[in-house]
Amino acid sequence: MNWPKRHVDEVTTRVVGKMERFDQRDIPHTKAAIGSYGDKVQERWTSESVDPFRRIFYPEKRPRNSPIRSWVGVADGPLNPERVEVENPRRMSELIKEVALFLGAELVGICELDQTFVYTKKGLRIDFHKGRDGQEVKLPHRFAISCGQQMGYKHFRYSPSFIDNAEVGLGYLESGKVAVALAAYIRELGWPAKAHFHMAEEVMHVPIAVQAGLGELARNGSLISREFGPRMRLSTVTTDLPLAPDKPVDLGVQKLCAECDKCAVNCPAQAIPFGAKVVTNGIERWQVDNDKCMVYWTANRAKWNDCGRCIAVCPWNKPPTWWHRAASWVVPRSRLGRKLLLLLDDLMNGVKPKPAQEWLYYKVNTPEKVYELKVVR
Numbered sequence: 297m298n299w300p301k302r303h304v305d306e307v308t309t310r311v312v313g314k315m316e317r318f319d320q321r322d323i324p325h326t327k328a329a330i331g332s333y334g335d336k337v338q339e340r341w342t343s344e345s346v347d348p349f350r351r352i353f354y355p356e357k358r359p360r361n362s363p364i365r366s367w368v369g370v371a372d373g374p375l376n377p378e379r380v381e382v383e384n385p386r387r388m389s390e391l392i393k394e395v396a397l398f399l400g401a402e403l404v405g406i407c408e409l410d411q412t413f414v415y416t417k418k419g420l421r422i423d424f425h426k427g428r429d430g431q432e433v434k435l436p437h438r439f440a441i442s443c444g445q446q447m448g449y450k451h452f453r454y455s456p457s458f459i460d461n462a463e464v465g466l467g468y469l470e471s472g473k474v475a476v477a478l479a480a481y482i483r484e485l486g487w488p489a490k491a492h493f494h495m496a497e498e499v500m501h502v503p504i505a506v507q508a509g510l511g512e513l514a515r516n517g518s519l520i521s522r523e524f525g526p527r528m529r530l531s532t533v534t535t536d537l538p539l540a541p542d543k544p545v546d547l548g549v550q551k552l553c554a555e556c557d558k559c560a561v562n563c564p565a566q567a568i569p570f571g572a573k574v575v576t577n578g579i580e581r582w583q584v585d586n587d588k589c590m591v592y593w594t595a596n597r598a599k600w601n602d603c604g605r606c607i608a609v610c611p612w613n614k615p616p617t618w619w620h621r622a623a624s625w626v627v628p629r630s631r632l633g634r635k636l637l638l639l640l641d642d643l644m645n646g647v648k649p650k651p652a653q654e655w656l657y658y659k660v661n662t663p664e665k666v667y668e669l670k671v672v673r
């Protein structure tokens with residue numbers, strides 16, 4: 297459903313210095329798992345959740361009940377020896393995008409694979425207890441295909457709670473499915489391709505998605521697309537299939553974030569900065585304190601497994617309707633328009649996220665009995 301966008305030659309988060317590659321062992325998920333935030337956080341992060349959705353969307357004690365885990369082994373695979381030769385990379389790019397959309401992607405873009413966005417060493421998404429971290433990552437592919445899925449608007453309003461957490465898990469499942477199937481399709485054309493998705497990733501999805509023109513990096517550290525705002529999950533396929541890269545986009549995200557701080561105001565961990573951008577790792581950006589964020593995720597395992605409040609409250613987080621499309625047209629073009637839209641967003645959607653509602657068996661608003669699942673026989 298890619299909406300028309302203003303393409304630019306350079307990404308809008310300016311590169312002003314040398315960028316170093318990142319060790320995946322430094323991501324908060326790994327740090328929580330290995331005890332970098334202390335015993336309490338480690339115990340909470342690695343113990344089994346009371347939430348059955350958590351147990352099917354992420355690896356827990358019963359691996360066969362976690363479908364996404366079984367895809368880790370098919371992120372890469374054998375090549376069809378009868379290679380399809382590519383005479384026209386642009387035409388092949390159009391074909392691959394159509395295939396990605398057919399397989400379930402909602403947004404897709406292509407860029408050259410910048411090795412800066414390939415992790416140096418593997419972290420610990422799964423099997424942290426088996427010590428499989430620290431392996432060197434070598435990924436010599438030429439191109440990256442970035443795929444985006446939206447998470448459901450309805451459930452994502454209630455964050456943090458098990459309700460929006462379920463949407464995040466489903467987003468990971470869907471985005472992993474697309475990446476695995478698309479990589480396999482390309483290998484059946486006879487070209488190397490590898491799927492990268494939650495639990496099996498050797499690349500950083502957000503900067504790749506920015507380069508591939510899916511959206512821009514925002515104050516809250518998320519990718520913001522014109523269609524779904526920050527309410528997205530990403531996956532990536534890296535490949536040597538000859539392709540034609542897309543250009544980055546300027547949606548007005550930098551301008552709107554400079555005039556808005558709704559995510560920073562609403563972040564319960566005070567992890568999102570107010571004010572101007574800073575330069576980190578050679579990039580001019582707003583730097584979220586990921587350590588504070590992760591510690592908050594584990595603060596109340598009876599109520600939530602993770603948090604997405606900065607996504608829920610963002611004015612870009614709207615269903616892809618005609619009025620959202622009209623508003624997103626105004627944002628890059630008019631300062632007055634941006635001011636009015638921010639005011640309207642507060643009036644219509646409130647300055648705070650919505651309190652959690654009941655859904656299925658979740659009674660997240662009941663303080664003394666926060667979780668209840670009764671099966672009536």
Ligand code: SF4
Pocket residue numbers: 514515516552553554556557558559560606609610611612
């Ligand atoms: S809430 Fe405002 S400042 Fe935060 S990411 Fe969204 S638009 Fe940017």
Ligand code: SF4
Pocket residue numbers: 516562563564565566567568584588589590592593603604605606607
């Ligand atoms: S996920 Fe929650 S804790 Fe983390 S930055 Fe966003 S609002 Fe803050």
